[in-house]
Amino acid sequence: MTQRVAESLATLPLEVHQAWRDRLVTEAKAQGLVMYDEAKVLVPVGVEMAPWLLSRQQGRMLLRLSLAIRRVLARAVERYPEDASLRAVLPLTEEEERWRQLMFPRALPRPATVFERSDTDGDLGRDGWQRRFQFLEFNAVGVGCIHFMPVANAIAWEFLRPHLQNRFPEIQFTLPVDMRELWLRTLLDHARAIGRKRCRVALMERRETTSGGADEFSFMAQYLTSRGLTAFVADPRDLAVQDGELTCQGQPIDLIYRDYQIQELFSIEKYGTTSLEPVRLAFQRNQVVSSFLGEFDQKSVCELLTNPAYDRCLGWYESRRIRPHIPWTRLVAERKTPGPDGQPVDLVPYARGHRASLILKPNRGYGGEQVVIGPRVTDATWEAALAGAVAHPHTVVVQAYVELQQARFPALDGTRVELANQWVTLGMTPTPHGIAFLGRAARDTVVNISRGGSLVPVFLVS
16 A cells, blocks of 8 residues: 555656655754754755555554563563573673662662664565564664654645545545654653652753764754743753752753663763762662663564573563564574574574574664674675674674565656655554654665665554
């Protein structure tokens, strides 16, 4: 259905496609749908002129599976302090482990709230999608596109809806829930759960600038303010304690929403003069979203879900329903482990001999950096990447290669419109209040907005 709609939209008159291009430029600048290139020049984020269509049945199934995965991880982290094997599959650095033991010697405070996004191969438009689609990784710190995606959806909805209704009158199109709304409700729920009467939020990111990237936080703060909350953007070094309460930039705050991993704070302490004791206090008091649980959003979660050694963390439902949708994944080290067929293998020789069916990824991190796709590199490149992983054990995962879905989108090329093939992924943000979606497309097989990818609007159909 998605491809039929894209093909139909590609036949719209040339002036409609030109109007879409012009609308994107205007709206992107007006609504902050922009990235900064290395020269700090604003570049509009691309938005495809065809929506990804999901049924409500698909949405409900994805929400159930996503929440079940979160339950498994929460169960594992509860046992983490006493279980060495869980500490091995979800490794923290020495500094992180010291923080954990200092702040949470027994268990993480509850609720251990995270606002997360899981990414899938997007294989939901083909026959047998219920069996075939795969979760690829999970992100619970610094989730991107919370502002971008609903803005892109709204622009596409206003522009494309008349054409869709005209050409497909038998289909009812609706917008999915706004990701910002789920984020807002997650913050409010957490504030209430820890006994805060208000919800004053500091959106915290490191002050240091990088060459290029996105700046969503200022628009996310505006969204919270428009909904009646007090919200502003700050740096972890702005946090202080006055009369026993957390303050930031002189203002009392109830919550921190963070866009940094804890290990990023260590360099601030090491090379700076500002004490980060207030940040530790915020974690101890459970005033941070995502909570410390966010440090376990590692690629090796997929090993937790696929290695029978951790079956004690999975119930019947998780074993039967989740595991078929998780690619075989292992932290790279010299060790024996069950292979994809369940039989024991020596992991490194196995990875060396099966390049064409595997990929290598850093266990931590984001943005598609340092991902090595076995079928698309030479033996020499693969061997070098594998040697680097072995030299730094438990920092890289090897994962079964999952071929991403390709989709065709209308593309304006001068004075003609063509359907261009792109690789796509579907991300989702599951919460008890519902699920939001993130569609992305790219000419590169590493699909990421920061690497030049585009957004794909997501509409629900019935």
